[in-house]
Amino acid sequence: DVQLQESGPGLVKPSQSLSLTCSVTDYSITSGYYWNWIRQFPGNKLEWMGYISYDGNNNYNPSLKNRISITRDTSKNQFFLKLNSVTTEDTATYYCVGDSVIRFDYWGQGTTLTVSS
Amino acid sequence: DIVMTQSHKFMSTSVGDRVTITCKASQDVNIVVAWYEQKPGQSPKLLIYSASYRYTGVPDRFTGSGSGTDFTFTISSVQAEDLAVYYCQQHYSTPYTFGGGTKLEIK
Numbered sequence: 512d513v514q515l516q517e518s519g520p521g522l523v524k525p526s527q528s529l530s531l532t533c534s535v536t537d538y539s540i541t542s543g544y545y546w547n548w549i550r551q552f553p554g555n556k557l558e559w560m561g562y563i564s565y566d567g568n569n570n571y572n573p574s575l576k577n578r579i580s581i582t583r584d585t586s587k588n589q590f591f592l593k594l595n596s597v598t599t600e601d602t603a604t605y606y607c608v609g610d611s612v613i614r615f616d617y618w619g620q621g622t623t624l625t626v627s628s
Numbered sequence: 629d630i631v632m633t634q635s636h637k638f639m640s641t642s643v644g645d646r647v648t649i650t651c652k653a654s655q656d657v658n659i660v661v662a663w664y665e666q667k668p669g670q671s672p673k674l675l676i677y678s679a680s681y682r683y684t685g686v687p688d689r690f691t692g693s694g695s696g697t698d699f700t701f702t703i704s705s706v707q708a709e710d711l712a713v714y715y716c717q718q719h720y721s722t723p724y725t726f727g728g729g730t731k732l733e734i735k
Contacts, residue, residue: 555666555713555728555729556726556728557672557715557717557726557729558726559722559723559724559725559726570722572722572723573723574723606671606672610719612719613660613662613677613678613719614662614674614677614678614683614719615662615664615672615674615717615719616674616683618671618672618673619671620670620671621671
């Protein structure tokens with residue numbers, strides 16, 4: 512079964528950039544699927560942030576404007592989230608998720624990020 | 629953005645009861661709606677996709693229905709392990725959006 516595992520710093524200061532990594536096992540990220548980042552805020556609201564497709568195309572949530580970038584390293588079977596100019600409102604649990612076009616099939620366990628000085 | 633509204637934030641039920649959770653989309657999303665279960669301390673887990681199709685390994689006590697703007701998710705006979713928050717989600721168009729969640733409490 513496809514497995515995803517997030518990793519990240521845990522704590523970031525306001526105005527800095529956030530970088531997270533998702534490592535995918537038992538499936539090549541170039542074979543299919545769309546590879547997403549979804550976050551869950553305190554209070555449990557879920558927000559889709561964006562994806563990189565199996566062929567390298569991106570689609571981002573307009574609410575994140577120009578702050579977001581999702582890239583990949585196909586040699587390591589990983590994809591990445593970069594979010595610039597973070598504020599305390601970016602404090603959340605971040606999930607990487609595999610998507611088969613009509614549903615979010617595979618979820619990582621999530622990594623908690625706190626933005627605080 | 630398409631807004632997904634789950635009108636009940638909490639529902640209280642007993643083991644063996646039938647419970648139905650509703651979700652309304654702010655515009656027509658055809659049948660491209662999924663339902664997820666999130667147990668305490670876990671990530672969300674896909675239960676239903678395309679409004680009514682059960683995902684692999686999901687028990688048949690979980691069912692979904694609806695199309696257009698109105699969707700329902702039913703547990704035919706609630707079990708103690710169904711204590712969770714249930715979310716609807718539209719995959720019809722980006723940005724994909726989720727309902728606010730319905731927390732199922734077992735009496």
